[in-house]
Amino acid sequence: QKAVYAKDLLTLHELTSEQMYELFHMAMDMKQYGTKNVLQGKILGMIFDKASTRTRVSFEAGMIQLGGSALYLNGSDLQLGRGEPIEDTAKVLSSYVDAIMIRTFSHEKVELLAKYASIPVINGLTDDHHPCQALADMMTIYEIMDTFNGVKLTYIGDGNNVCHSLLLAAAKVGLHVVCATPLGHEPSEQIVEEAKGIAVQTGAVIEITNDPIEAVHGAHFIYSDVWASMGQEKEQEARKEVFQGYQVNDALVAHAHPNYYFMHCLPAHREEEVTTSIIDGEHSIVFMQAENRLHIQKALLKALLTEQE
Ligand code: CP
Ligand code: NVA
Numbered sequence: 001q002k003a004v005y006a007k008d009l010l011t012l013h014e015l016t017s018e019q020m021y022e023l024f025h026m027a028m029d030m031k032q033y034g035t036k037n038v039l040q041g042k043i044l045g046m047i048f049d050k051a052s053t054r055t056r057v058s059f060e061a062g063m064i065q066l067g068g069s070a071l072y073l074n075g076s077d078l079q080l081g082r083g084e085p086i087e088d089t090a091k092v093l094s095s096y097v098d099a100i101m102i103r104t105f106s107h108e109k110v111e112l113l114a115k116y117a118s119i120p121v122i123n124g125l126t127d128d129h130h131p132c133q134a135l136a137d138m139m140t141i142y143e144i145m146d147t148f149n150g151v152k153l154t155y156i157g158d159g160n161n162v163c164h165s166l167l168l169a170a171a172k173v174g175l176h177v178v179c180a181t182p183l184g185h186e187p188s189e190q191i192v193e194e195a196k197g198i199a200v201q202t203g204a205v206i207e208i209t210n211d212p213i214e215a216v217h218g219a220h221f222i223y224s225d226v227w228a229s230m231g232q233e234k235e236q237e238a239r240k241e242v243f244q245g246y247q248v249n250d251a252l253v254a255h256a257h258p259n260y261y262f263m264h265c266l267p268a269h270r271e272e273e274v275t276t277s278i279i280d281g282e283h284s285i286v287f288m289q290a291e292n293r294l295h296i297q298k299a300l301l302k303a304l305l306t307e308q309e
Helices: 017-033 054-065 086-094 107-116 131-145 161-173 189-202 212-216 233-242 286-306
Strands: 043-048 069-074 099-103 121-123 152-156 176-180 205-209 221-224 261-264
Touching (some): 017 131, 017 161, 017 286, 054 069, 054 286, 086 107, 099 107, 099 286, 121 131, 121 286, 131 161, 131 261, 131 286, 152 161, 152 212, 161 176, 161 189, 161 205, 176 212, 189 205, 205 212, 261 286
Parallel strands (some): 043 069, 099 121, 152 176, 176 205, 221 261
């Protein structure tokens, strides 16, 4: 019995493990064989309250490749930016477009948008989640390893949005994931508990530590993200101190599997969270991840726009 897709993608809780695998296979097929105009005439509205290169361009290009189109809506240019309620915005946009993608600060804002929109809402990053990124990352690992069984991913850095989504995605697919963060920057306890709860069913292993060296031991994939996320620009200098020991560099990767892969959601700050030698080195797969954003989001758009009741 195939489950229908939930209306929205806000965290990753909306997808079953089977649906995640289905999306990987759809995306890999699209990547290999190209796509048909399955979203002919469909319009995606894209609200951005933060900057973006990958999310913006991959969603827009993806819609066009599927025969539809996309509207870039800068949050501060919308009446939303002048205080129009998100509930009203949700209802109005639902009568113009077929789906909404939103990138913003507060996760609650996206939940409210989804609650009041009658159309699918896709989270393109909040302070707490980045589900599309984690889907692309799992697809990338799956393409390389052909399985998640016995595969270890170590995330090093801040326990925020990207880390949270990796935890939930890893839990769903049955990956072994270790997060190493500085003290006080651990992922949300609630999300860790949720991930551990899912892991019981899937065989995933979820570990949280403050020790980066122990964390990368034998890792097949090492993942890093910026130390100061969008909205934390003022903390940039202070964070350089706190995260100092969490740089992915030659000394750290020496503890990983000899054929490890380096991952990063991008944009990256070279010589901060990762050295140039690593991100531009032969183990890096960061551009494969970036490309896979396009493919997995096309699969997701097709699923949410055509495979619901
Ligand atoms: N990784 C990612 O979401 O990139 P953008 O901020 O460029 O969209
Ligand atoms: N953690 C980063 C991810 C960017 C894709 C941020 O929120 O800025």
